[in-house]
Amino acid sequence: MIEIKCKALSASWRMGFCFFIVVVSVFIFYSCSNETKEVKTVKVSTPQDLEKETVNQLSSFLTKDSIISIDSIPLTCYRYFNTQYNNKLLWFDKNNFNQKGDSLLKLIEKINYYGLIPNNYHLQKIKNHIDSIHANKELINVTSLVKADLLLSDAYFLMGAHLNKGRFYTDSLLL
Numbered sequence: 001m002i003e004i005k006c007k008a009l010s011a012s013w014r015m016g017f018c019f020f021i022v023v024v025s026v027f028i029f030y031s032c033s034n035e036t037k038e039v040k041t042v043k044v045s046t047p048q049d050l051e052k053e054t055v056n057q058l059s060s061f062l063t064k065d066s067i068i069s070i071d072s073i074p075l076t077c078y079r080y081f082n083t084q085y086n087n088k089l090l091w092f093d094k095n096n097f098n099q100k101g102d103s104l105l106k107l108i109e110k111i112n113y114y115g116l117i118p119n120n121y122h123l124q125k126i127k128n129h130i131d132s133i134h135a136n137k138e139l140i141n142v143t144s145l146v147k148a149d150l151l152l153s154d155a156y157f158l159m160g161a162h163l164n165k166g167r168f169y170t171d172s173l174l175l
Helices: 012-031 046-061 080-082 099-109 121-131 142-165
Strands: 066-068 074-075
Touching: 046 142, 066 142, 074 142, 080 142, 099 121, 099 142, 121 142
Parallel strands: none
Antiparallel strands: 066 074
């Protein structure tokens, strides 16, 4: 029969091991922080300021990343539409919908007739931002204007993909 002898670990080895565990734990907790970039709400009152601030807001949201997040919603189609923005909004003229934007919002609202779910295309967040744009009669909320435009762009490309290829993942029945 084989006898297994357990030797007590030396005190210096135990101290080293405890120090290692503490350092690794601190590193893990530090790297898992949920720090998010704070977005300052910008409001303007004149059309000249609106155009200038729209360009500033667009440049702050449009980065070289392949995906961005607005209001904790990852814009999964960002890489397809980020090149369309040339310092101007796609779905708004000044602070009101253009014809394409109005049609897109109506399509999102009625997308259930195509077998899709409107809230999968940021409908509630878009409406909240649209309401916030004109919440104050004298000021225009530029931050909400830019966020609504980016959410509409993501919804547009996402709906196109789902209408073209379907909503289900190809290898599973998950939504």
